[in-house]
Structure formats: C-alpha cells, structure tokens
Amino acid sequence: xxxxxxxxxxxxxxxxxxxxxxxxxxIIAERSGVLNLTAEGLMLVGxxxxxxxxxxxxxxxxxxxxxxxxxASAVSLLFAVLVVVLRINQVIAGLSVVFFCQGFTGLVGTxxxxxxxxxxxxxxxxxxxxxxxxxxGRIFFQQDPIVYLTILIFFAVNFLLFRTMLGLRIRSVGExxxxxxxxxxxxxxxxxxxxxxxxxxxxxxxxxxxxxxxKLWVTGMTGGRGWIAVALVVFARWAPWPxxxxxxxxxxxxxxxxxxxxxxxxxxxxxMLMTPYLATIAVMIWVGTKDSGITQEPGALGxxxxxxxxx
Amino acid sequence: MNAALQLAGIxxxxxxxxxxxxxSFESRSGEVHALLGENGAGKSSLMxxxxxxxxxxxxxISINGAPISLSGPAxxxxxxxxxxxxxxxxxxxxxxxxxxxxxNPKAHFASGLRDIRDAxxxxxxxxxxxxxxxxxxxxxTVAEQQQAEIVKVLVxxxxxxxxxxxxxxxxxxxxIGLLEIVQxxxxxxTAVVLVTHKLQDVKRYADVVTxxxxxxxxxxxxxRHSTAEELTELTVGQTSALPERTPHxxxxxxxxxGALTYTRADGxxxxxxxxxxxxxxxxYGIAGVSGNGQAELAEALxxxxxxxxxxxxxxxxxxxxxxxxxxxxxAAIAAIPADRYAYALAGSLPIQDNLAVAQIRSGxxxxxxxxxxxxxxxxxxxxxxxxxxxxxxxxxxxxxxxSGGNAQKLVIAREFSREPDVVVAHSPSRGLDARACAxxxxxxxxxxxxxxxxxxxxxxxxxILSLSDRIGVMTRGAIVAEFERPADRxxxxxxxxxxx
Numbered sequence: 001x002x003x004x005x006x007x008x009x010x011x012x013x014x015x016x017x018x019x020x021x022x023x024x025x026x027i028i029a030e031r032s033g034v035l036n037l038t039a040e041g042l043m044l045v046g047x048x049x050x051x052x053x054x055x056x057x058x059x060x061x062x063x064x065x066x067x068x069x070x071x072a073s074a075v076s077l078l079f080a081v082l083v084v085v086l087r088i089n090q091v092i093a094g095l096s097v098v099f100f101c102q103g104f105t106g107l108v109g110t111x112x113x114x115x116x117x118x119x120x121x122x123x124x125x126x127x128x129x130x131x132x133x134x135x136x137g138r139i140f141f142q143q144d145p146i147v148y149l150t151i152l153i154f155f156a157v158n159f160l161l162f163r164t165m166l167g168l169r170i171r172s173v174g175e176x177x178x179x180x181x182x183x184x185x186x187x188x189x190x191x192x193x194x195x196x197x198x199x200x201x202x203x204x205x206x207x208x209x210x211x212x213x214x215k216l217w218v219t220g221m222t223g224g225r226g227w228i229a230v231a232l233v234v235f236a237r238w239a240p241w242p243x244x245x246x247x248x249x250x251x252x253x254x255x256x257x258x259x260x261x262x263x264x265x266x267x268x269x270x271x272m273l274m275t276p277y278l279a280t281i282a283v284m285i286w287v288g289t290k291d292s293g294i295t296q297e298p299g300a301l302g303x304x305x306x307x308x309x310x311x
Numbered sequence: 312m313n314a315a316l317q318l319a320g321i322x323x324x325x326x327x328x329x330x331x332x333x334x335s336f337e338s339r340s341g342e343v344h345a346l347l348g349e350n351g352a353g354k355s356s357l358m359x360x361x362x363x364x365x366x367x368x369x370x371x372i373s374i375n376g377a378p379i380s381l382s383g384p385a386x387x388x389x390x391x392x393x394x395x396x397x398x399x400x401x402x403x404x405x406x407x408x409x410x411x412x413x414x415n416p417k418a419h420f421a422s423g424l425r426d427i428r429d430a431x432x433x434x435x436x437x438x439x440x441x442x443x444x445x446x447x448x449x450x451x452t453v454a455e456q457q458q459a460e461i462v463k464v465l466v467x468x469x470x471x472x473x474x475x476x477x478x479x480x481x482x483x484x485x486x487i488g489l490l491e492i493v494q495x496x497x498x499x500x501t502a503v504v505l506v507t508h509k510l511q512d513v514k515r516y517a518d519v520v521t522x523x524x525x526x527x528x529x530x531x532x533x534x535r536h537s538t539a540e541e542l543t544e545l546t547v548g549q550t551s552a553l554p555e556r557t558p559h560x561x562x563x564x565x566x567x568x569g570a571l572t573y574t575r576a577d578g579x580x581x582x583x584x585x586x587x588x589x590x591x592x593x594x595y596g597i598a599g600v601s602g603n604g605q606a607e608l609a610e611a612l613x614x615x616x617x618x619x620x621x622x623x624x625x626x627x628x629x630x631x632x633x634x635x636x637x638x639x640x641x642a643a644i645a646a647i648p649a650d651r652y653a654y655a656l657a658g659s660l661p662i663q664d665n666l667a668v669a670q671i672r673s674g675x676x677x678x679x680x681x682x683x684x685x686x687x688x689x690x691x692x693x694x695x696x697x698x699x700x701x702x703x704x705x706x707x708x709x710x711x712x713x714s715g716g717n718a719q720k721l722v723i724a725r726e727f728s729r730e731p732d733v734v735v736a737h738s739p740s741r742g743l744d745a746r747a748c749a750x751x752x753x754x755x756x757x758x759x760x761x762x763x764x765x766x767x768x769x770x771x772x773x774x775i776l777s778l779s780d781r782i783g784v785m786t787r788g789a790i791v792a793e794f795e796r797p798a799d800r801x802x803x804x805x806x807x808x809x810x811x
Contacts, residue, residue, distance in 0.1 A: 164420045172402045179400040183384045183414040
C-alpha cells in the first residue's frame with residue numbers, strides 16, 4: 001500500500017507541471033483581458049521545438065526548453081496581432097491558432113523525421129541528503145529541476161502580477177481598459193506583452209512534456225492537456241496559487257491512472273480522464289449560484305478595446 | 312491676474328454637426344466657476360476639449376496666460392488640468408490606492424503604493440472625505456467612488472479641477488456635502504469648474520457662472536447678483552415664434568397612463584406615480600431635465616421594462632402595462648426609440664427586412680414556410696420613396712449603412728406603415744441635421760392630423776414647444792406641471808428646475 005502511494009505521488013509532480021505552467025501562462029494573458037484558448041496549440045509547438053532542438057543538438061535539454069519557450073512566444077505573436085491589433089473575435093482566433101498548430105507541428109515533425117525518436121532529456125535532481133529519506137525523499141527531493149523551477153516561476157509571476165507597476169497595469173487593462181487608457185496605460189502593448197510572456201510559459205509546459213516527461217516527439221502528444229489548462233484557469237478563478245493547487249490535483253488524478261492499471265484494479269480510464277472537466281464544471285456551477293457579483297473573472301475578459309468615440 | 316484656464320473661440324464639430332461654436336471660458340484660481348446649460352448645449356464638449364480628450368477645430372487654450380496645445384489627456388494632466396467624468400474611470404476590483412497609483416505611476420510598486428497612500432490620506436483629511444485608501448472600489452457607494460475620483464485627480468497635482476455633472480448620481484445630502492467640499496477646495500487655491508444643469512447648485516455654490524446655449528457661451532455673470540428667472544432665461548433662450556397650426560379638436564382619450572411606478576434594480580425609483588393622458592389627434596410633449604425618468608417612461612410604454620405598479624390603458628386594447636411587444640403592436644402602438652440602432656433596427660440586415668419585420672406575422676409577406684420577397688421588395692421601394700430615405704442604392708443594402716437621419720426615417724416608415732393609433736417617440740430628432748429633423752417633425756404632425764395620439768419625449772425644449780398640443784414637465788419620475796399650447800418657455804424652464 002505504501003509502495004503504491006509513493007509510486008503514485010512521486011509521479012504526480014511530473015504530470016502536474018505541464019498543467020501548472022500552461023495555466024499560469026493563460027492566467028497572465030487572461031488577466032490582461034484576452035480570452036486565450038491557444039494553450040493546446042502552443043504546447044504542441046513547444047513540445048515539437050523542444051524535441052527537435054534536443055534531437056538536432058544531441059542533448060542540451062535546457063537549451064531545448066528555452067527553444068520551446070521562444071517558439072511558442074513567436075507563434076503567440078500571431079494570435080496577439082489577430083486579437084489585439086485586428087480585434088478579431090478571441091474565441092475564433094484562439095481556436096484557429098490551435099488547429100493551425102496541430103496541423104503544422106504534425107507536418108514539421110513528420111518531414112524532419114522526429115517522430116518517435118528517443119532523446120536525451122533532463123535527469124532528476126537528487127537533493128542529497130533529503131532525497132534519501134524513505135518515501136518523502138522520492139516524492140519531494142528526487143524530481144527534475146523544472147519541478148522546482150515551476151514553484152519559483154509561480155512566486156515570480158505572483159510577484160509580477162500583484163506587486164509591480166507592470167502587474168498593476170496588466171490587471172487594469174484586463175479589468176477596465178477604458179480607465180487604464182484614461183490613465184495613460186497602453187492597452188495594446190500591455191495585452192501583447194501579456195500574451196507573449198504567458199505563451200512562453202505555455203511553450204515551456206509543452207517542451208517539458210516532450211523533453212523531460214516522455215522524452216520523445218509524437219504527433220498530437222499533448223493529448224488535450226492544453227484544454228485542461230484552459231479549464232483549470234476557470235477552476236482557479238484566475239489566481240496563480242489556486243491554479244498550482246488545481247494542477248497538482250489534476251496531476252495526481254492523471255498519475256493515478258497507470259498506477260491503478262499496474263495494481264490490476266479495473267476502473268474505466270475515461271472516467272478518470274474526465275474528472276478535471278467535471279471538477280471545473282462543479283466550480284463554475286458553484287460560482288454561478290453564488291449571489292455575490294465577485295466572480296474574480298477579469299472584467300473585460302474577451303472584449304477588444306476600442307477607444308470611446310462620441311455618439 | 313491671469314486666468315488659470317482660458318479657452319477662447321473654441322469650435323468643434325462632430326460629423327458635420329457643430330457642437331461648439333466659438334465658445335470662450337475663463338476660470339480663476341480660488342473660484343468655483345459653474346458652467347450652466349441645457350443638455351446638448353456643449354458644456355461637456357467644451358470641458359472635454361480642456362481635458363485634452365477632444366481636439367478643437369479652432370480656438371486657443373492657455374494656462375496661467377501661456378498658450379498651450381493639448382494633444383491628449385496625459386498632456387492636460389501634466390498642465391494641472393484634472394477632470395472627473397460623469398462615468399467614473401475606476402478599476403472596480405482595485406483599491407482606492409491602486410487606482411490612484413495607476414493614474415499617477417511611480418517607479419516602484421511597493422514604495423509607490425506607500426507614498427500614494429500617504430498622499431491620499433493627506434487629501435482625504437484636508438477635504439474631510441471618508442474613504443479608506445485600502446478599500447476596493449466595488450465595495451464602495453457611488454458617492455465614495457466619486458470621492459476616490461476627486462482624490463485621484465488631486466493627488467495627480469491638479470490645480471484646475473473640472474467636475475462633469477458631479478451631483479447627477481448623488482442623493483441630495485451627498486450632493487450638498489460634495490459641493491461644500493468643492494467650495495472649500497476652491498478657497499484653498501484650486502480653480503474649480505462645475506458643469507451642471509441644476510440652477511440651485513449654481514446659486515448656492517458658484518462664484519461665477521458661464522451659461523452655454525447651442526454651443527456658444529452666451530453670458531458670464533455673478534450668480535448671487537442675478538435671479539433664477541434671469542439665469543433660466545439665459546439658459547433656455549428667447550421664445551421663438553411657434554408655427555401656426557389647426558387647434559386641437561379634443562378627440563377621445565386614446566392613451567391613459569395611470570400612476571405608473573418603476574423601481575430600478577439598484578433601488579432608485581425612476582417612475583413615481585407618473586400619470587397623464589393623450590387624446591386622439593394630439594401631441595403630448597414630455598419635457599424635463601434628462602435622468603428624471605423620461606427614458607424609463609419611454610421603455611415602459613414600448614414594453615422594454617415592466618413597471619411595478621400602475622396602468623397603461625390604450626383605447627380598444629385595455630391595460631397593456633405588462634403586455635409583450637406583439638400585443639402592443641396589435642394595440643396599434645408605434646415606437647420610435649431614442650437609440651434607433653439598439654432597439655429599432657437590425658443594422659446588419661437589409662433595409663427591406665428591417666421594414667418587413669413589423670408585419671411578418673400579419674401574413675402580408677407570406678406564411679411561416681414561405682417568404683414573399685417580391686412583396687417585401689415592392690413595399691420597401693415604395694416606403695423608401697415615400698419617406699424620402701436618402702442614400703439607398705438598393706433595398707438589399709445593410710440598414711447600418713444609412714446615416715442617422717435616414718435610419719430614423721426608415722424606422723418611422725416602418726412604424727407608420729400600419730397607421731398606428733398611438734405613437735411613442737423618444738428623442739426622435741436626436742443627432743439629426745436640420746433637414747432630417749424637419750422631415751421627422753412633419754411625419755409626426757401628419758400622424759396627428761390623421762388622428763393618432765402621440766407621446767413625444769424629448770430633452771430638446773424647442774422640439775417639445777413647436778410640436779406639442781399639451782406639455783407635461785417630468786421631474787423625479789412624475790409629471791409635476793402641465794401646460795397648454797402656446798406654452799410659456801420660461802414657465803416650463805422654471806418648472807423643470809424648480810422641482811429638481
């Protein structure tokens with residue numbers, strides 16, 4: 001029983017990291033008022049860029065992860081131009097980017113012959129002597145470096161959003177672009193920055209899957225994790241720490257599936273796979289039935305900003 | 312001594328309509344300077360020019376005697392001009408301090424927030440305000456939010472404070488409190504501009520008043536040395552000769568509104584025992600300062616809101632106060648809403664669809680399974696010709712491509728196509744040029760001649776005076792006075808402000 005628990009929980013951080021990073025990236029963009037549905041596509045871009053870099057360089061996973069971030073940011077610039085500059089419907093633009101990325105990464109991965117090639121990824125970091133504590137050591141102190149980095153990133157983004165002028169401006173642009181504009185804050189620039197900066201984290205989430213967790217590229221390998229991240233943002237009410245908690249919860253659920261199978265217990269895996277969405281729907285119902293108007297949802301989420309014109 | 316803020320010969324037009332026509336204005340430090348005028352007189356436009364929001368077409372702006380050009384709100388702020396808008400520019404989930412910090416950025420968030428908090432406390436103490444810098448805007452009352460706006464502007468170092476209709480959203484007690492504070496602020500050396508249409512506020516709190524009418528500044532004087540009558544006369548202008556027309560014959564009552572009451576979701580009572588009647592062949596004008604329930608009355612009549620008490624009785628249909636739009640159409644009520652693009656037209660649909668939609672259930676254009684496009688097209692072409700709708704290349708073009716005046720003619724063409732017994736027209740000539748305006752008025756008079764009962768709700772007193780057979784003055788959701796044609800303009804003006 002103990003073995004089962006340790007095996008399960010030791011695997012949970014690895015499954016949780018992509019959710020956590022992608023959700024955090026989405027939170028940055030959505031706090032600026034841009035409804036971002038691109039995560040699934042950008043994670044694929046990150047995964048492909050990471051795996052490709054690793055295969056071409058024959059290693060260097062850290063470089064590969066940076067490449068994943070850069071690639072996702074570059075693609076997100078397209079999304080940013082569509083929704084912020086051209087003010088195209090954010091849902092439609094987001095979905096288009098996802099479908100484009102799904103096709104594009106499949107094409108490039110096949111043409112470059114990166115499919116199913118084992119790559120040298122990132123090894124776990126043993127924090128000695130804590131790593132030698134029975135059970136606890138395996139769960140908390142034998143994870144790969146990105147797991148620990150993710151926690152640092154959460155602190156950094158939380159600080160950025162709530163303790164800096166830049167964060168104040170990003171949030172003001174998401175809550176009331178009219179007031180932000182009147183206060184001299186450029187709505188366009190701050191939204192583009194939020195999209196691109198957030199997308200680098202989404203790219204990292206994708207790169208993590210291919211370079212660290214699975215250690216190869218398979219077409220469509222994110223398998224809907226981007227959509228779970230979108231749901232997770234709603235679940236976490238656009239706040240970083242609840243998003244991390246939610247990512248851990250969803251990560252634990254996902255990590256449970258192979259453990260249950262290995263233990264020979266028969267539970268339909270689709271039931272497990274749908275639990276994150278079920279949890280999100282439950283949260284939305286809870287929020288919807290609450291009387292208070294405080295939903296935490298950014299006030300201008302999904303609304304393109306047009307300067308007030310006289311009637 | 313130089314004026315703190317001087318505007319000279321300001322002209323500004325929007326889409327060809329002149330909003331400011333050579334307006335001049337001077338505000339001095341230490342004074343509360345009221346800017347008085349009716350709706351649409353150009354008060355807000357002039358102050359938006361001063362705040363750098365509108366670029367004037369002509370005219371000059373100077374601060375302390377030095378001419379400047381304002382290319383945007385940020386530049387106006389740097390010159391010490393701060394404006395508190397009627398609709399607050401506050402981020403609701405932020406605290407007061409965060410809002411002030413956003414508008415007055417500092418290099419570092421934490422230390423900046425500390426400085427801002429101290430600055431807010433200083434202003435709050437000096438002004439005897441009651442707001443806490445760490446409270447979120449969305450937990451505050453409207454009056455407190457306004458305090459936050461004023462503090463935000465003052466922390467930014469404004470020496471010229473423009474308040475656009477600051478008491479419009481406040482209760483009486485809150486308004487008095489605010490105006491006393493504003494007066495104290497002026498005594499300490501700030502130049503305060505108070506944009507208002509409330510005569511009592513001007514009489515009690517202003518040192519100087521400038522009166523605007525039709526985009527011009529018509530007089531600047533000391534309100535304490537002039538009577539309310541003089542100010543009213545300057546605000547509403549001289550009585551122009553009314554057009555001749557056949558006197559009303561006194562037909563049967565077609566519409567009776569009895570003790571109509573409506574309370575808005577936020578608890579404000581917008582209609583308070585509104586009662587009046589309109590006879591066949593009569594135009595009943597409803598005058599009043601905007602925001603006294605006219606919009607709600609129009610919405611109750613056309614069925615956009617559901618009144619809590621009272622009745623709307625229509626000859627032949629009975630009480631329709633809770634009836635849906637289709638029942639109202641059967642009762643032969645035509646609606647000309649104030650916001651024609653939101654309520655009257657589907658902008659992205661063709662003109663012919665917009666015209667046909669009102670009669671789609673009558674069977675005139677086919678049945679539920681068949682649409683008689685030929686009939687729609689035939690009727691549309693005839694209506695466009697009859698009502699002189701300009702700019703129509705084809706009746707299949709989108710309605711949103713029409714200019715304001717022609718869109719309004721289209722609405723009237725549709726609404727009058729069924730020869731209505733009762734017409735509800737809310738600001739029917741708003742935003743129209745003189746020619747389109749005359750055409751709309753002609754149509755209303757023609758409907759009157761035909762025997763329709765017409766309710767005309769308008770903030771344009773000239774429109775009310777020239778069209779109405781009887782005039783009701785609406786204040787705080789009730790008809791407080793009625794006048795027969797030919798009505799005395801001054802008397803109406805007094806009734807509008809006396810009860811406010």
